[in-house]
Amino acid sequence: MTPLNALEKGAASPGASLLSDIALPALVIHQDALDHNIAWMQAFASERGAELAPHGKTSMAPALFQRQLAAGAWGMTLATAVQTRAAQAHGVRRVLMANQLVGAPNMALIAELLTADPDFDFHCLVDHPDQVSALGAFFGARGLALQVMIEYGVPGGRCGCRSEAEVRELARAIAGQPALRLTGIEGYEGVIHGAEAVTDICAFADSLVRLAEELRGQGAFALDRPVVTASGSAWYDLIASAFDQLEVRERFLAVMRPGSYVVHDHGIYCDAQCGVLARTGLDEGLQPALEVWAHVQSMPEPGFAILALGKRDIAHDAGLPLPLRRYRPGQAASEAVDVSDCTVTAIMDQHAFMVVAPGTALAIGDIIALGTSHPCLTFDKWRQGCIVDEGLQVVETFATCF
Template structure:
């Protein structure tokens, strides 16, 4: 008689409350530092509020309902998501306002949203950028007696989704008006695909065009709500979008919504660099975001002088935008945990479950020591984990959390 293997039971264990990270938690582990996490949530909410806008953090960064609840409690207007499945997961966790910054395509995905719209307390907006999608959504939701909120996505040539010209936007608005089951509630853009030496001027120009289109649509009676939504902003250029919205008095006529997501955990790589640029552009900001996310792992082997193999790899940490960054070394089992700087060490390669690290002169590592690593691009670290832990300044676990990818 065969016995079915319970794959669901084989997962990174959830740390218990009160556990010491250096002695009681199975490693590698996904770690969030409470103080930095709470600082980041307060900092971004305050920045957006002072800019006259609303905040809808992009939840796809973490897909951690515990973080959604913190962000909403701090004043977030709603949560941004990328897919119907993510939307369903957020709804199950109590989120009742979702901006899906993506097109809703395919009958099974439409059915997921239709099921949620049965709840009158649930507010949902998705993007459209093509007449075919408009027609498909109109038919699907019309047959079910539902009305779907849609927003026109305005894009850039060579970018991701979105209408490529202002005329396409205006034409699409007319197509939406012809669908009784659809309500046009706003316009959306994403500036993060604008790069190059002239990125700043390009982003400002894109935001200007976005607002002008919103005004033209509003003046023509295209929107189906009194104060339509105008939204943009990822995690790198949110300050420029906020400034352009303010400069054009967008909040006077529209509900301005900013959508950064990676700020909640921040990082030691691409978003650290982007934040330095924000602080350079905005001298009024005395302090920025703090890296809250780390992955902790053991020194597994030291087979050669000056070379260590760490027990973490591609299965545990992002590597698409830079390799993990060694931060601090802790002696396993030693409480209170005292970190020693190992930032002079360097990860040179990662395999599935191993990282190769050069050991800097004067840095004494032993097999079994613990190294805390920073990451670049938190999105692709979060999605490698089912569970993680939040720790206090003593490296004591104060909360476990689950992801819902």
């Protein structure tokens, strides 16, 4: 019987050649860039006195989680109870669920994990007294203690208390629930936009830290060194600066939570990285590690090609795929040809329309490596992918758990 993983698109085996042995399309991660990104972000956080809890929802690939943890990550951030269960089943020992735990079935998943594994270090977010009451009742009835963090948001943003007064009120509500332990305060700056985004994000981070100090002074936290946490994948340098203060380092565990950095991208996060480098003065940043590879399957008109991949294979929410290089089966990796002047103009379920730049030699059966914007929505289209070396040999395959 054929193994189930061999029936998935992009199936590969270690040692296989990306140019000759794998049925395309395939999800590809370049090992050198992956290793660079993991080490770079870990060092960025550590040098600023912060811990790193990478957001695992980007890849939902336990093999990548383990690489991040082995490099020094404090834990993993996840978004749902089901994601948490998958991570715990693959050896993750600490999870910050940067979301609310709502609904009895989801609460039951976490209760089962805590019952079976009392040393599993789990934290989730709360932003409303009704939610605090529901969690207190559910976990109290089972004799379990649940660690929670207050989520602090911004008007018009995502979740979170909308004012400092609401944060104080929620802390009092948590104190009235014997089954809950307040372990920190959390925010997310990625919903702050506009011409004054940098100023507004800095003000938000300062407010977050100020609230953390106030609650600590009131004895609201159950930890001697409570957690203060924020940062997505675009503005993490501003959050790190707010956390990189002596009083924060001494009194709190500052935790950063970027996720997309693990493979970076060729689009929105590439653009955001330019801002990070400009603000920090760093010479070297993250490197795009993720690509999707596909064949040229039709050339029905001059200067026009159809690629054998589409919306089911690659993200398109933050920009269309970007042609990078052309390969030919049987050639060496070093014989790649730059095709970045070509343009994908539209994608369908299983097809991408590409305008071929003048002077670009292209034939049916050629292989195109494509970059993408917003890696989260590329990963979730795959159940397995491959990590390749400089010679485009597969060194590792990995599964996703979406």
